[in-house]
Amino acid sequence: MNITIIGVGNMGSAIARGLVKSGAIKASQLTCTDLDTKLLNRIQSFNSEINISQNNTEAITNADVVILAVKPWKVESTLSALKYKLNFNKQVLVSIAAGVTFNEISKYVSKEHIDEEENSPVLFRVIPNTAIEVMQSMTFIASHNADKTQEDVIVGLFDKLGNAMLIEEDQMTAGTALASCGIAYALRYIRAAMEGGIELGFYPDQSKEIVIETIQGALDLLRENKSNPETEIDKVTTPGGITIRGLNEMEMNGFSAAVIKGLRESK
Template identity: 30%
Template sequence: MLKNKQIGFIGGGAMAEALIRGILNAGLVVPSQILVSDVSVERLDYLRGTFTILTTTDSQETARQSDILFLTVKPQVINGVIDTIAPVVSKSTVLVTVAAGVTISTYQNKMPGVPIIRVMPNTPVAVGEGMSAMALGKYATTEVSKPVAQVFSSVGQVVTVSEDTMDAVTGLSGSGPAYAFVLIDALTDAGVRVGFSRQTAVLLAAQTLLGAAKMVLATGEHPAKLRDMVTSPGGTAITGVHILEQNGVRAALIDAVVAATNRSREMGRR
């Protein structure tokens, strides 16, 4: 699907690196099909040395040459990038943006007729277990989006959503790794409290959450059903779950997602 496609990245930070690694590991393209531009020569040297891809400091050159162009820069600089590349982006180029809070219309107004796809990935793309949500612009058909979905599938899982749910995506999966890290940290402290070394406690906690998540995805069962399989009558697990419910852990997680979603909406209105 990506055969003979030139893939460009404007911005060579952690997100671009994760996507490049996923693309190459999956064998979707060869290194010579990837061109990255960045303001940092040192960063470009690193990416070129690590992946043997093409690099340049000229973002317009990257935009001109790309069949699929990823904007992997921070939201605060995105307007300047759009202004720079808009005159040279072809209507046959698929533009993919991962800038949080920046709407498709922001790009479309400057680049009419260009297929725009807005994506919210999360940080586990760095280890190939990311969750990415795509919203398609007016000119981005399902067929056009397939190669982009293939790229993000190389670093995790992908869903297509309507753009009006992107703030909710940010609140749930975009911010979600932070909630998971808090849980792992708390479970680790608990493990230390009951006698384990911190190293052992981290392993027990992190692998337990990883295994539980894999069970949900692999079985397709409702999480509550899987919980019931663990909580035998009068046993240890139901005793622990009771304490979690008493302390409002479930409500706190729901409130966290709602608050993060609302914060994303506020940031998008700036």
């Protein structure tokens, strides 16, 4: 399978590195394009077998999957320049541009003179989060005009970079809030806990290590035990104990409500 990634900024380059590091494809099967030569050189310094180009039209010629990783405001101009080169009889188009809908993408790739033998555009919208850089992204995928085999291929690719979930397009904004924005919210809790640890008497590096390991332990408990958070919380909270006092203090200060409100505002 040959893949072309158009745009190798933070997210595009993270996807490129992840696909190669995970073994999803060989480096020689990947082509990356960008107008910024520094970004292209950075990709090649990661793996010299990755093909690089500043010509999008040439770069997608032999691609089976075209991943569009440009900023949302560049989607229209980029796709309009490629619409007569894209061949949806053999190619699928994957967009990671947040907020750009299937209707908009379809309009950008529509051709004035339609070849009756050409299939309707096979499109995917993909919303990863920044943990894709370490192959731990919670990635949401929606499809348009794709069959089961094509869906399995795209989900399989992004499963190599963490955990991929196929959802409906109208769930994408909620998914963005919960996972893409959510990673920042999780990090904000970690920062607050680290600051609390320093106040309790630990050095910053010690506090960071303690909090990270504690978070990892909580995640592993949920995964390994296939339990819900409240079940694991109940194991720690004893009547009159210090944990329940701390939890009650957090709730009285609006901890859970603040998280839920933040997610709603992010949608």
